[in-house]
Amino acid sequence: MTWKQMFTSSIGQKLTMALTGLFLITFLIVHVGLNACIWANDGGQMFNTGANFMGSMLVIRIMEIGLFAGIIIHSIQGLVLNAANNSKRKVGYAVEYGERGSKWYSRSMGLLGTLLLLFLIMHIYHFWVPSRLGGMWSVRPLQEVDYTNGLGKQYHNLYAEMIGVFQNPIVVILYVLGCISLAYHLMHGFESAFRTIGVHNNRYLKMLRYLGRGYSILISIAFAMMPISMYFGWVS
Numbered sequence: 001m002t003w004k005q006m007f008t009s010s011i012g013q014k015l016t017m018a019l020t021g022l023f024l025i026t027f028l029i030v031h032v033g034l035n036a037c038i039w040a041n042d043g044g045q046m047f048n049t050g051a052n053f054m055g056s057m058l059v060i061r062i063m064e065i066g067l068f069a070g071i072i073i074h075s076i077q078g079l080v081l082n083a084a085n086n087s088k089r090k091v092g093y094a095v096e097y098g099e100r101g102s103k104w105y106s107r108s109m110g111l112l113g114t115l116l117l118l119f120l121i122m123h124i125y126h127f128w129v130p131s132r133l134g135g136m137w138s139v140r141p142l143q144e145v146d147y148t149n150g151l152g153k154q155y156h157n158l159y160a161e162m163i164g165v166f167q168n169p170i171v172v173i174l175y176v177l178g179c180i181s182l183a184y185h186l187m188h189g190f191e192s193a194f195r196t197i198g199v200h201n202n203r204y205l206k207m208l209r210y211l212g213r214g215y216s217i218l219i220s221i222a223f224a225m226m227p228i229s230m231y232f233g234w235v236s
Helices: 003-008 010-040 045-056 058-088 109-133 158-165 169-196 202-231
Strands: 144-146 154-156
Touching: 010 045, 010 058, 010 169, 010 202, 045 058, 045 109, 045 154, 045 158, 058 109, 109 158, 109 169, 158 202, 169 202
Parallel strands: none
Antiparallel strands: 144 154
């Protein structure tokens, strides 16, 4: 399969979706692990230190470019495949099977993916832009904090930024809704990605189905609890 076929043929597009999806699934584990440091209740020191370490490493910055590329490719291919599937099915089935045929979230991946993309844009606007670009690109300049006992090492205080952002109940609700969309999107995408790359054994697929559901629920609950914890002052 040529590079052109990877992005134009039906099989190539599905394979691209699967590979980029698995990459993003792996990234979410790292992301939720770092963000979970807010529950250390140490005034944000563990979280800010970890975020600074990740943001200052050359390897991580290079991988960050790959992450954005993966998100863009995954989003575009998803929209293209969704449009192609809709165009092929101009007339609905004579008998509606409902949940017996496929889960509603499996049939709504285009909608869920679009909601996630909008959520991601909001998330980047709130945190990545002020952290990476700052200055004129930032809604408000990031505070700096020193954990080196006066040795001069300054860290972006992303923890304080998170607290500020999540004092708005509307923003908190939007983030929780985004996490719910993420859960349903992952429930289908997790197993589907492995099917696409060639896993067809029923025993393995059953295992992946339960693993995917557990992963989807735990990851999404963890992300949702972060704005909720900050809004209600459960972390300090």
